[in-house]
Amino acid sequence: MLEHVVIPKLSAAVDSWDPRKKVAIHVWVHPWLPMLEQRSIEALCHSIRYKLSSVLHAWQAHDASAHTLLSPWKNVFDSAVWEDLIVRYIVPKLKMALQEFQINPADQKLDQFNWVMLWASTIPVHHMVHVLEVDFFRKWHQVMYHWLCSPNPDFNEIVSWYKGWKGLFPLLANERIRMLMALGLDMMNQAAEGLEVVQPGTTENLGYLTGTEKRAPKESRLPSCHGVLGTAMTDLSFKECIQAYAMEKGLLLMPRVGKFYSGMPVYEFGTVSVCLDPVKPVVYAQLRGGA
Structure with missing residues (x-):
């Protein structure tokens, strides 16, 4: 019955599926996966990936429907194929969103940041960390630096601002993200103790991250x-x-x-x-x- 009835109907349904209509195909394909042979699963996945690839090139980061359609396939697609799909179609759009994102302590709008964080558990972690380091933390550190170097900065406001951002990150278990957050904390410590604040991107600043990474213990x-x-x-x-x-x-x-x-x-x-x-x-x- 699987070979002669179920698989032909599943294949026909996948062939007629139009991802632009934002129908979550996993809802009616996933229940059958435990019953199918691997070759049948691979054939279905190949068709689904092709359909997704045909529309993702036009996708924009503000549209959460791509996450709804893609994320259920993370543990079904081959890991290398999944990473290629994410790197090709999703990561560039998330980078673009963060590049347009403005960090403004006086009037912070989080739309682009939230679009990116939606993907935090879906994208391979090393790609997500790299996107955040390059396109978010560089700006975040610069904003903190200029704020701390302004005349008479309000440390209570800065600490509250820091705590607020810390609460928005779902990736604090990642060592690199903790280091990038700690770099901001270190700048606050320098300013509060009356020391010169090391500017982000300088040799001293980069040495802090590299040195901490090298000497960080396993436990x-x-x-x-x-x-x-x-x-x-x-x-x-x-x-x-x-x-x-x-x-x-x-x-x-x-x-x-x-x-x-x-x-x-x-x-x-x-x-x-x-x-x-x-x-x-x-x-x-x-x-x-x-x-």
């Missing part, structure tokens, strides 16, 4: 302790260890402007105020009822 965990840290992560400074641990836990290590304890700057660590003594090394935390 970014700090040993549990009560106030005093044991052996820090290999090749990381004491402060960088604390920053890495904070990021792993989804927290910020952010200087509290103008706040000091025994000559050391006070940091916001989640909801706790802390001081870092890199000499001992010791973390001092202000807890309820004392320090």
